[in-house]
Amino acid sequence: MKTNKICTMMSAVLLSAVLMQSAAAKEVRWVDRIVVIVNQDIITERDITDLMGNIKATLPKNEVPDDTVLRQTAIDQLIDKKLVLQTAKRMEIGASEAEIAAQIEQIAQSQNMSVEALYKAIAKEGVSKENLHKTIAENIAIEKTTAKYMADVKVTDADVQQFLAQNNLPAELPQYAVSHILIKPDDKKGDNAVRTQLVNIRNKLSQGVAFADLARQFSQDTASATNGGSIGWVSQGMSAPEFDQALSKLQKGEVSPPIKSQFGWHLIRLDDTRMAPLAAEQRLAMAKNIIAQQKAPMAYQSWLQQMRSSAYIDYRKKPY
Numbered sequence: 001m002k003t004n005k006i007c008t009m010m011s012a013v014l015l016s017a018v019l020m021q022s023a024a025a026k027e028v029r030w031v032d033r034i035v036v037i038v039n040q041d042i043i044t045e046r047d048i049t050d051l052m053g054n055i056k057a058t059l060p061k062n063e064v065p066d067d068t069v070l071r072q073t074a075i076d077q078l079i080d081k082k083l084v085l086q087t088a089k090r091m092e093i094g095a096s097e098a099e100i101a102a103q104i105e106q107i108a109q110s111q112n113m114s115v116e117a118l119y120k121a122i123a124k125e126g127v128s129k130e131n132l133h134k135t136i137a138e139n140i141a142i143e144k145t146t147a148k149y150m151a152d153v154k155v156t157d158a159d160v161q162q163f164l165a166q167n168n169l170p171a172e173l174p175q176y177a178v179s180h181i182l183i184k185p186d187d188k189k190g191d192n193a194v195r196t197q198l199v200n201i202r203n204k205l206s207q208g209v210a211f212a213d214l215a216r217q218f219s220q221d222t223a224s225a226t227n228g229g230s231i232g233w234v235s236q237g238m239s240a241p242e243f244d245q246a247l248s249k250l251q252k253g254e255v256s257p258p259i260k261s262q263f264g265w266h267l268i269r270l271d272d273t274r275m276a277p278l279a280a281e282q283r284l285a286m287a288k289n290i291i292a293q294q295k296a297p298m299a300y301q302s303w304l305q306q307m308r309s310s311a312y313i314d315y316r317k318k319p320y
Contacts, residue, residue, distance in 0.1 A: 036075060037314040038082040048074050081142065083307040088141040093148070095140035098191035098260070103136050105257065146300065153299050155291045163287045170278060173286075174236040176247050177272035179229035181214060182221040184264035194265045198258040202267055205255060211269055220264070229269070235282060237289065243268065 036043040051074040056064050064070065088094065108118040119129050181201060183194045201214055212228025219225040237244060240261040250256060250270035259266045278286070 034316050036079060036316065037312070038079055039086055039312050041082045041086065043075065043078045043082065047078055051078060079308070079313060080304050081138075083304065083311055084142050084145055085138060087307065088145040091145065091148070093141055093144045095137040095144075096191045098195045099140055100133055100136050101192075102195065102258065102260070103140070104132070109257070149303055150292075150296055150299065153292050153295050155288045155295070159291050160284060160287045163291055164283065167287075169283055169286055172275040173278045173282060175233045175274050175276045176236070176270055177274075178231050178234050178247065179211060179215065179269045179271055180221065180224065180231060181211075181219040181229055181267040182224075182264050183218065184220050191260070191265070195258045195260075198265055198267050202255060202257070211255065230271070233274075233276070235276065237286060238282070 033045040034042045035045055035048060048071060052067075052070050055070060055074060065073070104115055104118065108115045111118070113121070119132075122132060123129075181198065183197060185191050185194050189197075197218075201218055204214060205211060210228075212230075215225050215229030219229055221229075221231075224231045234247070236248070239247070240263065242259055242261045243266065246256045246259045246266075246268050247270060250268065252270055252272060254270055256266070256268040259268060
C-alpha cells in the first residue's frame, strides 16, 4: 500500500505528518536541526520537510508553490499547530483513549478492514501504532480547542436579520425519526468501559435481539427507554453536533457505532426520514449557524494572531 493511498483512507489532518515521516527522513540533511522555537516547544528541519512533502502530495502539480513559499507555509502551519496545542494543554483539553480508539475504528471501517489490519498497513509505511495514536490525540485536542474558541464567535440579531433579508432559506428541512441507547460514564465506569459495553450491545443486534428490548434494558435515557429508545422526530442541525453528524451518515434501519456527545455515549438508529416545514425558530437558528460559519475563518485567523503576538517565537539561524 503506497503512502498516497493511505492518505486517501485517512484524514490528511490526522495523519499527514506521520505518514510522510519515514520517507522524508531519508532525504533530510539536517534532520535534528532546530529551526524555530515556539515558547517551550521546537520545530525541526525534519518537521518542516515532512509537512512540505505532504502539502505537495495533496495539491495538484500545477498548484504547488515554489520551495521558498512552500517552506514558509509549512513553518507557519507548524507554529500555529504548536500554539493551539499549547493552549489545549493549558486548558487541560485532550483526547481520551476511547475517542482515539473510536477514530481509528472509523478509519478502519471506512476501508472495510479490521483495526489490526489497519495497523499492519501503516506499519509497512514505517508508521507505528504509537505515532498514529499520538497524531490522532493531537488533532482531537486541536479540534476541541478550536471548537471551544469558535463557539464564542459573535452573531448579532442585526446579522441574522440582514442575512435573512438577503438570502432565501429552504422552506423544508430534513427530519429524522430516531431511537437511541444512552449510557453515561461515571466514576466507576469510564469512557473505555462504556464504549465497550455499547459495542457488545450492538453485537447483540446482529444476533437477533430487538433494539427496543436492549434500549429498555440498558439505556439511561429513561424518557426514551420506556418507548424502546424512540426519541421521536429530530430536525437536521438541531441536535448535538456529533449526534447530527452520525444521523446524516445512516441509512434507514441502520445503527451507528458508539458515538460520544456531551450527554454520554449513544447507539443511534435511524428509523425514518421526512421533509418538514422550516419553523420560524429553526430559520433563525439556521441563519445564525451559517453566519457563524462564515465568520469563523476570519475569527480563527484573528485568534491565531493574538496567540502569536504574545508568544515567544525564535527563528534560529542555519548552522551552515
